[in-house]
Amino acid sequence: MKMSSSAWVAIAGTAALAALPFVVPPYYVGLMIPFFGYAIALLGFNLLFGYTGQLSFGHAMFLGVGAYGAAIIAGVWGIKSFEVVLLGVMIGAAIIALPIGLLCMRYIGIFFGMLTLAFGMLFHSFLFKFYHLTGGDSGMRVPRMNILGLEFTKYNKVELLAGPFYYYCLALLVIAGLVMWRIVHSPFGLHLKTIRDNARKAEYLGVHVHRFRLAAFVISAVFGAAGGAILGFRIGLADPELVYWTQSGQLVFMAVLGGFTNFFGPIVGALTYTLLQDQLQSLTEYWRFILGAILALIVIGVPEGIAGLAANIGRRFNGKTA
Amino acid sequence: MGISRRRFLASAAAVGAASVTGGVFAPAIAQNTPLKVGLLAPRAGIAAAPGVNGIRATQWAVERFNKEGGIGGRKVELVIEEESSPKDTIERFSKLVQQEKVDCVQGIVSSGVGLALGPAAEEARALTIYWDGTTQDGVVEKMPNPRYLFRSTDNECEAVMSSLLTVKHWKGKFVTVAGINPDYSYGRNNMAAFIAVLKRFGIEHKVVTEQWPKVGTMDLTSHVAALKAAKPDLIFSSLLFADLPVFMKQAHAAGLTEGTKLVFPAAGWQHTLMKKEFTPEGMLFGHNTLYFANPNASPLAKEFVSWYEKTHKDYPEWEADRAYFAIASYKAAVEKAMKAKGGKWPSQDDVIDAMVGLEVESLGGKGSWRKDHIADQTFTQGFTTHKNSYDFVTLGTFESMFSTSLQKPPGADFWEWIKTAKFDI
């Protein structure tokens, strides 16, 4: 059976990630957990950005929905099942995304970006101000949860994160990837790309542009919340800083770094950014400057991102014209 | 089959944590290798100034210790990572503990980060000493009996001390009270503590307005206008970031600082920005655990202050003392445990056991560690004066109090304790 290059990439990537804990020091294994969270969130984000052409600068709010949702479901309500939490935060994100999406769908480009930034900061202020509900600056505790019903009591949290939870998150990423692949290659996905390329033409062709954009927005929110739940589990706390606008900027950074025109781009971006930030922070206290410079260089020089660049090189290698 | 995969994974992950406890391999190699201490402090944003104070103080202390042979004969090496958001700080902490394999982690200024990191430190079984950020966290202490974590004095100590000094010096001299505090848990708890102490002493008072500016906001003119309109006899404020000198300036420009009693428990964090021209005399001003110009300070403290002034052209505030207390008590604990073992390098558990009850002379005065791993330190507050050679205010008359009188005992509830404790004023 002949498999597409994408399938090979996916299999190779999954195998590499699966082998990681045996090869790499334990700290880096732990570092992968936020990567999984961001990767899943970014798969959703890129549906909105890469495939539909809508740049949201408030996407971190859905990470927050995931983390705070986990805190409420597992902490306040005591349902310590990660699967229930995932389901709950995804539903919650869809419910929250619907009205916001309805409001924002009329806008494109910059306007959409600014609106989403405003909503993201509104959520941040809400989390900060309504401290009786949300814990304010202290946040809400996200307790340890059962995965697949198993408690793993013999593992302390460090071991749990580097062991069973790591593979659980890898599985979640694979599932999220498969789901997103199906979405992107379905008629729905094609509609999105048409809308991105020429919304007016799509409208003439009878496509309900706003409805499709709204759907993409809601789906991206759902993926974002799933990623947020993973982050919440790892940190053990849901705090308002997860939702600050510069965190949304960081998500966009990751997508662009990896390459938003490529399916795997967001995942590559999340991985690269996570490792980059880690190495830079140990290197210098001026790591923000270096990251900013890297972002500028990518935007100016390599806008197709790392995955895009790799794909171009791969294509040239295979003798096809770029 | 050999090692089961579960056990392999468990041990692979746990290697990082286990090595910190000074497990099987530690003693033999230990004494010839440097002792690694990890620092986690803010280096950007609103908390960068205190973070930098703490880092510098630790570096100074480590340099001095190393000149005299280090800690327990081992030279100390600092590994500095940045404290930022809870998520990123937990990652940096993990790096210090698992990758850098530090023997101790010290730092933390933000209470939110401290709350998130606490369980992580316990899970990682890594000795961690917080500089700051201990909150009441609602009514119940979320971590009543940590083993590996040592935390600072309560955030509310300075508010309690200011409240007691207010009662002592200004009882009967004010009725209407206004508050302007940063809108987060620290500000809220401080204001509530002040009112609770007033109530406990039966001081008649009426709160005419409570302002809650967003943390770090620079435009406080509306808040000042609201305060002016309320005409309070006394203003209580735990503002402590860059907004503090801004408030003082704007309040002075609006004529608010004349004739109003001012109680500012945390003003010492920005003390060099509290310029004489807009900061009045006779204001109750808190320097927390380090008053840099304390005439009764130890020679060590005086040496530190003059070194800081010469090297950094600045005067240190209390985060420097918190950092010094952390590294100095760590040194004392290690050396005490070593002595108890007849000169052999102590395990982490030995060090932890030695820290409890330990008393150390910190830069701002005496400091010690309670059984519940909360610190006790000396707090200094007083009334501002312009009679000095600086362009900012210092203290004229002042008092120092040990925190045993200022923070709730182990296991107690903060608000209950205020109502029933025996205060000595």
Add this chain to the structure above:
Amino acid sequence: MSAFANIVAGGVFHAAVLFLVAAGLQLVFGVQKIVNLACGSFYALGAYFGIIFIGYANELGVSPWLILPGLIVSGILLGFIGPPIERMLRTVYGRDESFQLLLTFALVLMFQDVFKFVWGANPRSLDSTYLIYGTISAGDFSIPVYNLLVILAAVAIAAGLGGFLKGTNYGRILRATAENRAMSEALGVDVRRIYSIVFTLGAVLGTTAGALVVPTAAASLDMAIEFVIEAFAVVVIGGLGSMRGALAGALIVGLIRALSIVYFPELEVLAIYMIVIAVLLLRPVGLFGRAVA
């Protein structure tokens, strides 16, 4: 009554500063369709540099009476960063507007560490020299003359900008370029120079705002990223691309914030977001914005 007057005065002062930054944003957006996330960074740069400039002027013995014009000069001097940054933004001009937004975000990140590197972790401020202009009081109401002067300066700049854009040839060229770049180019306009000048003007408005506000406030590390939110709220409420929108939006945000602090302290920050949402529900393009497809 005087309490109310104090509050309004404070709100208008804040609005004046907001207007300057928003005007810079609107100008750049109107002509170049770039939304500058680094507007807060320019604001902070103006604040930090203003402190250094005035300190230096004091050392040279310049009269403290010149503090207001001195701060304006310091803001204008910083205009030198305009052309190189615009040049950098120009490299992505032809592409999707998201790229420009991202590039300005990269600037935000870089500026954060520049501030820390150059000016350190401690907040910085000026002393109370600005009070040399005196204070106007009437009973319980008081306002430093400096604050009044800043408000007047903002009004003057608003009028000047308006007159410039409507009345002068150059202003007309700017507006034409904003409307239809291709046509302007075809008619012989040197669009590149226009863009450079407009961006620099926008930057100068931001840096001057920061410089003007610094005597009453302070310069600190996070002020850049905090300020962006308010500036964006002003621009969304007023309508992207509209100068009148900048004025209206600034007044609304400044006054509502001031009033809510005093009368509805629970809301404060949320009040601004609520207005943003209300405007979006009732008049999506903002008060003075133009409809976008």
